[in-house]
Every structure is written in C-alpha cells, then in structure tokens.
C-alpha cells in the first residue's frame with residue numbers, strides 16, 4: 001500500500017510546474033497557447049502504456065470509472081450479462097449495474113480469485129464480458145479463464161486495481177485480456193488521490209472509450225471542441241492535469257516500490273512459511289504476484305477473528321480479511337437489487353474459505369520487528 005507512503009516532493013514539483021510553465025491549465029484538452037505544450041494526462045497515458053507494455057491507454061477519474069468506461073467501450077447494455085467474482089471490491093459489480101447489464105458473480109477458488117469451473121457454469125447466451133479481478137495482488141487463473149472466454153467469444157476485462165506490476169507468462173497483468181483497468185485511489189500502489197487507467201489491445205475499442213469518457217467527443221484535431229463530431233452519447237470521467245502531475249511522479253517510483261514490496265513480503269514469508277496448520281493462498285503457475293498482501297487461512301473462523309484482535313494489540317492491522325468482507329464479498333450485498341445471488345449461502349465454497357482467512361498488508365516502510373511479531377501472534381492462536 002505504498003502510494004501514499006512515498007508521496008512527496010517529486011509530486012509537489014510536478015504540480016508546481018503546471019503553474020510555473022504550463023499556464024495553470026488543469027484541463028486535458030484545449031488552451032493550446034496558454035499551456036505551452038504541457039499535456040500531462042496525455043503524457044501519463046503514454047508513460048503508463050510504455051511501462052506496462054500495451055498499445056493503447058486512457059486515463060480516467062477513478063478505478064470505478066475505468067470499469068464503467070471499459071463496459072461502455074464494449075457496448076455492454078441492458079439484457080446483457082457480465083460475470084465477475086464474488087470476492088472483489090463492490091465497485092466491480094457497481095460498474096456492471098451502471099452499464100445496465102445484469103451482474104453475475106462466481107465462486108472463488110484457492111487463488112481467492114475467479115473459479116474457472118464456476119465461470120463455465122455461469123456463462124449463458126447473454127454473457128458478453130467477464131471481469132476477472134486480481135484481488136489483493138495475486139493473479140487469477142488467467143490460463144483457464146482466457147481459454148474459456150476465447151472459446152465462448154466473450155470479452156475479458158482484468159480489474160487490476162490491486163494487481164499492478166504482477167504478471168502472467170512474463171506479461172504484465174492488465175495486458176492479457178481485452179482491457180485492463182487500474183485504480184489510483186489513496187489505498188492503491190500508485191495514487192493520484194482519485195484516478196484510474198485503462199489499457200487496450202484494440203485501437204477501435206480504445207477510441208470508443210476515449211469518446212465515451214468525454215461525452216462522446218471524438219476530439220478531431222482540426223475541429224474546435226464545440227464543433228467536434230460524436231457518434232454516441234457518453235459521460236464525463238476525464239482525468240485532470242493535477243492528477244496526472246502526481247501520477248507521473250508516482251510512476252517513476254514504481255520499480256522501487258515493487259522491489260521493496262517484494263523484499264518485505266519475502267522477509268515475512270521466510271519467518272512464517274514453516275508454520276503448520278495455516279494454508280497459504282495459491283499463486284497460479286507462471287504467475288508473479290504484486291506483493292500487495294499475504295493471505296492465509298486458519299482451520300476455523302474464530303481463529304481468524306482472534307488473530308486480528310491479537311494483531312491489533314501490537315498496533316498492526318489486517319487488510320480486508322477478515323474485517324471488511326461486507327464491502328468485498330457479494331454474499332453481503334443485499335442492497336444491490338439486480339444481484340440475485342447476494343446471500344453467503346449462494347457462494348458456499350467462497351464463504352467457507354473467506355470467513356477463516358486473514359490478509360496481511362505488505363507495506364513499503366515495514367518495521368524490522370514485524371515478521372517476528374506476526375509469527376508469535378499466529379503461534380499463539382494455533
């Protein structure tokens with residue numbers, strides 16, 4: 001979770017430059033004379049797609065917006081179905097609801113991500129897209145899921161909000177499906193306060209997304225903005241120059257963040273890996289995780305709850321599991337009316353696994369004493 005841990009003078013310098021040299025222009029389009037060639041959102045899009053190896057990119061106002069724009073660019077609408085997984089952040093399902101399509105959730109497996117077998121069962125004639133989530137940094141079983149989507153001719157979107165920097169078969173997460181979406185909210189690996197990004201394989205899908213996120217504007221270079229062409233309506237999910245200024249500084253820190261994360265995760269694992277009676281989350285073959293968290297399961301729910309309580313006594317916290325499943329597990333989403341499977345009993349396998357699992361956040365500035373404390377807390381409970 002280091003975005004906010006490493007925010008500092010580089011971000012401030014970039015922001016100041018907008019006012020010193022860029023005429024104080026905060027809008028991503030127009031004001032050609034005033035801005036003196038300072039196009040930060042455009043530059044952020046370029047640097048981001050170069051870094052993660054994609055041909056097309058679009059910056060937006062949040063990770064939730066990225067998901068909504070992704071669905072619009074694939075022309076998802078009423079009477080379509082979109083499948084995601086029951087363990088995710090509520091935004092994934094909200095984006096489907098907002099698109100007008102019916103949200104369907106699958107069970108998770110030992111990867112704590114979409115279960116490919118359940119995905120196959122839940123695909124219908126109406127299924128248009130799948131949103132797979134690399135929840136808390138571990139890649140989903142992309143090999144199987146991609147195969148299924150290809151066979152059924154269904155679009156694959158990767159919600160990479162937690163998976164940035166992780167990879168599958170040497171390709172970065174977010175570049176394997178048709179679209180990858182990213183979040184830069186304040187809890188994510190890179191932060192712009194609020195912000196998001198999409199990566200695309202296909203130029204036309206990217207073009208549709210660009211237009212839809214800006215009221216349908218096709219942004220024809222030779223036309224004035226008010227004379228611009230459009231083919232569909234859209235919405236406003238534009239990123240501002242302020243967000244991009246911060247994002248560019250954060251992106252420069254990414255490799256350092258990623259390595260430090262991995263190092264800290266490995267330090268923790270080296271101390272706790274031999275403890276018996278806890279079971280670690282599975283990382284799929286040929287996959288590298290984003291070192292966002294360490295998830296393991298106890299034999300029963302009471303132990304997971306006690307673990308969190310004991311850890312808090314040392315002023316350390318868990319992350320999402322076990323305390324925040326109400327926001328991250330579809331079994332608790334009775335308030336989403338179009339989600340017909342919204343009871344914990346609709347996802348029996350996932351519920352059984354989630355309720356006895358805990359997630360340890362990996363931080364940039366981890367204290368040296370943390371792995372030992374963690375080990376003692378676990379041993380104390382077993």
Ligand SMILES: *Cc1c(COP(=O)(O)O)cnc(C)c1O
Nearest residue numbers: 062063064089091161183184185
């Ligand atoms: C954070 C998050 C989002 C939403 O991103 P925002 O930038 O907060 O809108 C979507 N999906 C997942 C899995 C997330 O963790």
